[in-house]
Amino acid sequence: MKILDRYILNQYIKTFLSVFIVLMFILILQAIWLYIKELAGKDLDVATIIKFLYYSTPVAVPIALPLSVLLAAILVFGSMAENYEFAAMKSNGISLQRAMRSLTIVILGIGITSFLFANSVIPWGHLKQRNLRGNIAKIKPAMAISEGSFNQLGSYNIKVADKSGENGEFLTDVIIHKKNARKNGNYTVIKSKRGELKSSLKSNVIQLVLEEGNYYEDLNLVQPRKNSSSPFVKSSFDSYTLNIDVSQLNKVDINDESVTDNHRMLKINELYNRIDTFSLALTNNYKIYRTNQHNTWSPTTLDRRIELDTIKENPIDLLASLNTADQRRAVDVAISKMRSQIAAIKNRESQIKREETRLAKHEIEIHKKYVLGVACIILFFIGAPLGAIIRKGGMGLPLVIATLFFLTYHFIGIFAEKAATEGAFPAWLGAWMSTFIIFPMGMYLTYRATTDQGIFNNDFSLVKLFSKFKKHPKTPSPIA
Known part of the structure; x- marks a missing residue:
């Protein structure tokens, strides 16, 4: 390994670990704040609190890891560009792709490791945290x-x-x-x-x-x-x-793990088994409901006391031949049957909708395990060229830009998953949509950085835009 590769790896790994530790600390504190209502006033010992924090750590990784990869890339490459280290490398014939080569191998390793982590440790964290929260909620119910x-x-x-x-x-x-x-x-x-x-x-x-x-x-x-x-x-x-x-209610086994059926707690093979079961059950429900409706509204079952061939008259003429009391009774019976049928259809519709939503959540969860690793790789190829373009180190502008990029990616993913669970588009598209959107952005930024261009053109950059406002502050207008 050459000196340049060791230098870049050393800078990136130190920055990445520092950012990752800080973000994990913030997200764990957010978990405590989010569940403070369930934890407060329970007389929990220190061991239980530490256990809850320990189980919350894997749950925070899907947010902390991609953001750390993005922010570390922007900070390292932005600092190197600001200190003219890239200019020195280019003068010696070393391109940006060559400088990123060693880090690319590391990021690919992070992507593969994150997939294995998402398939084993994160489901374990969700299982432990969810059951511990439920057991804590049962303590001291008074x-x-x-x-x-x-x-x-x-x-x-x-x-x-x-x-x-x-x-x-x-x-x-x-x-x-x-x-x-x-x-x-x-x-x-x-x-x-x-x-x-x-x-x-x-x-x-x-x-x-x-x-x-x-x-x-x-x-x-x-x-x-x-x-x-x-x-x-x-x-x-x-x-x-x-x-x-309430003495019996206070005897709670804090280590009980009775909840195991949440989709976030399952590995890929377990999710596939659940999907097969749910798909078969949904298909059978469709068939059963179709058969029941056909049997219920079949002409032979409407009134078994009357032969169909004996009803020659028009239904309107048949209703007119009845007296007023029988007409009212016939109309009331028809309205009652239609109302009960409408209610049955709505109940069946809501039931099928819940089953489809449950199935979509399990399908999305499978893809999200792959998305985490791919997102880390793509966000690196956004952060590295973006840092070289803005040519700014430190925690100021790079932090703002990284946060904006990641929030855009994260919110797109949330909205896409929500829409996919509601049936707006396929489950796999809901899981991958945010990645599909930022992938062209990474290719575009890599191209602009390797050709020594800004984000838009040579005369425009974010640093120039910010420096323009600093150099030319708005002067107050004279009072007439």
């Missing part, structure tokens, strides 16, 4: 009595309209549904204007004191006549105390 929705606490479902107080202990408009294990249902409802949590939210027994409320209980009598006349018993109270035991 601390998660949210406003405006029912919260399951043991055999009680509690809903509050508002919480107040320093620790949220004062509740307003409390509604409680109590399960009955013997009758297997909710037969008791408690409503109160106010409530107060007396005991600590961290204890295994929650003491809830209700004020000014009513207690309703369904009787469920054996005799239907009495059941219709006396459906429930109502009693009023000024103060009512509930002791809710």
Whole structure:
């Protein structure tokens, strides 16, 4: 290996590792901020928090790795161009392609490694993080009595309209549904204007004191006549105390991994197996629904009591021959059948749509494992020539340009995947669209850089544009 190759590799690898570590740190902090609501107030030990951060690290790689490749290329080649190192190389007959040759081999290695990483480590990270988040959410459920929705606490479902107080202990408009294990249902409802949590939210027994409320209980009598006349018993109270035991709910296995069916948790061979299963199930659903509709609306099944040959009249004449009550009854029956059929069609349509969306997500996930490696290679061939063109090092302009390029690439990918899952175009196109769009850009920038041209022409560059505004600030107009 020549001295030049060692020099360029040394500069790039140091810059790449520094940028990658910083970006991973930022993205892990973002994960904590994103899931802070699930983590806060759970009395988690340090080991569990470190475990959550450890599992979140592979999940952040698909964003940090391509951006690090792009930003490191812009910084290294921009600094070399700014310090006239490229001019010295060209004077000795060394072209930009020759300077990029050693790095190209490294980037190809990064691309292949990222594919293997995306097929093994990233699914493992999603599996571990998702299950750990779910297990953490089950810890101390008494601390998660949210406003405006029912919260399951043991055999009680509690809903509050508002919480107040320093620790949220004062509740307003409390509604409680109590399960009955013997009758297997909710037969008791408690409503109160106010409530107060007396005991600590961290204890295994929650003491809830209700004020000014009513207690309703369904009787469920054996005799239907009495059941219709006396459906429930109502009693009023000024103060009512509930002791809710949540000790069993707090016994959560933090290492449980019961969720394994998410598409992000699967490897390529597992995704192919799922796709085959879902495709076969979707095809069978189409056939079953088509057969059922044909059997339901076949003329022989509309009314088996009447032979088809006996209906000679026009349907309108047949309806006119009926009296008013029979006409009304016939129209009501027809409307009822059509409404039920429309509802059945909508339900079937939504079900098939969910199955198609699930299938598209699995197909997209397969392509995304390949896209990560290809994107790293293409973004390098965008960043290296772009750095040579702008001729600017440091973390100022190169950082802005790299961020704009990557955000454009990333948002195109998000919108394309969303549209593909909704059936706008094939799943493979949704996964590869952002890569297809930036690929011509990489070829164009490489050509412009190797021919010593700017982004647009020789008289225009981003550095000249920024320097123009710095040298010619706008002077205030004189006051008349």
